[in-house]
Amino acid sequence: MSDGAARAVAVGEEPIEDIELDLLLEGLVRRDGLDFRGYARQSLRRRVWNMVHSQRLGSISALQEKVLHDPPMMEELLQHLSVNTTTMFRDPSFFEAFRQKVVPHLFSAPFVRIWHAGCSTGEEVYSLAILLTEAGLYERSRIYATDMNASVVERAKSGIFPLEHMREYTANYQRAGGKAAFSDYYTANYDHAIFKTSLRKNIVFAQHNLVSDGTFNEFNVILCRNVLIYFGTDLQARVYRLLHQSLRRFGTLALGRGETLRHTVIENEYDELDIQERLYRRRA
Numbered sequence: 001m002s003d004g005a006a007r008a009v010a011v012g013e014e015p016i017e018d019i020e021l022d023l024l025l026e027g028l029v030r031r032d033g034l035d036f037r038g039y040a041r042q043s044l045r046r047r048v049w050n051m052v053h054s055q056r057l058g059s060i061s062a063l064q065e066k067v068l069h070d071p072p073m074m075e076e077l078l079q080h081l082s083v084n085t086t087t088m089f090r091d092p093s094f095f096e097a098f099r100q101k102v103v104p105h106l107f108s109a110p111f112v113r114i115w116h117a118g119c120s121t122g123e124e125v126y127s128l129a130i131l132l133t134e135a136g137l138y139e140r141s142r143i144y145a146t147d148m149n150a151s152v153v154e155r156a157k158s159g160i161f162p163l164e165h166m167r168e169y170t171a172n173y174q175r176a177g178g179k180a181a182f183s184d185y186y187t188a189n190y191d192h193a194i195f196k197t198s199l200r201k202n203i204v205f206a207q208h209n210l211v212s213d214g215t216f217n218e219f220n221v222i223l224c225r226n227v228l229i230y231f232g233t234d235l236q237a238r239v240y241r242l243l244h245q246s247l248r249r250f251g252t253l254a255l256g257r258g259e260t261l262r263h264t265v266i267e268n269e270y271d272e273l274d275i276q277e278r279l280y281r282r283r284a
């Protein structure tokens with residue numbers, strides 16, 4: 001089964017593991033409002049089993065029992081199910097392309113609204129804030145950074161990242177065409193890098209779930225990178241529609257390397273701005 005679409009299996013023939021997984025996901029919705037039922041099935045199953053093993057349990061049903069009766073376990077499961085991997089200036093050539101192909105269009109807008117949907121712990125958001133600062137656009141920009149996972153949104157808000165990653169991020173920044181010394185943007189404090197507060201003065205951090213929440217503004221740019229790969233086909237279609245409704249005419253949509261607008265419900269509404277970097281421009 002590749003996604004959360006309805007499965008037609010005769011009574012008694014469905015693998016027990018599939019039934020257990022459905023019941024766990026149903027329990028999550030009813031207990032916590034978190035809906036993973038439309039996520040790509042294979043990777044979801046793998047992450048659920050990771051949690052089963054890390055708790056030294058024998059089955060998904062045993063995990064369900066724990067999750068429903070022990071609230072911290074619910075939180076632990078959410079952390080297993082929402083993949084939060086991210087880095088600053090991830091895919092440096094994407095940021096270089098953004099600087100060259102998107103920034104010039106933004107100069108004609110009196111005010112620039114940007115949405116990072118699925119921002120995780122914020123590394124991508126601070127990267128864009130730096131890019132906009134260097135382009136002279138930050139002062140008239142407002143960045144909305146959202147994720148369904150409240151704890152990663154809190155970490156993003158803090159602007160504090162492990163110092164040990166700064167060497168890698170500096171290299172990414174330089175490859176992305178960064179114009180200053182990367183260390184100008186943070187202060188090292190023991191094993192942490194604390195990013196300048198001026199970088200986050202125009203950023204609004206909030207919890208938003210792409211499965212269940214609607215559009216909340218109209219944006220010049222939407223970045224939804226490395227989020228839709230975790231969704232099944234039907235959920236992807238819903239989210240593509242939501243992103244489309246939230247994007248202004250001639251606005252830019254940025255996806256992750258493993259994602260594409262090809263063969264999606266909104267494919268015909270967009271031109272390719274840079275196909276390699278998954279940058280698309282909405283038509284009139």
Ligand SMILES: C[S@@+](CC[C@H](N)C(=O)[O-])C[C@H]1O[C@@H](n2cnc3c(N)ncnc32)[C@H](O)[C@@H]1O
Pocket residue numbers: 082083084085086087090117118119120121124146147148149152208209210211224225226227230256
């Ligand atoms: C792999 S991270 C991508 C972070 C960043 N965009 C990047 O490319 O580096 C995926 C993020 O999507 C978030 N996510 C997953 N499902 C979501 C949903 N239904 N609504 C909002 N965010 C979601 C996860 O919590 C996670 O933080």
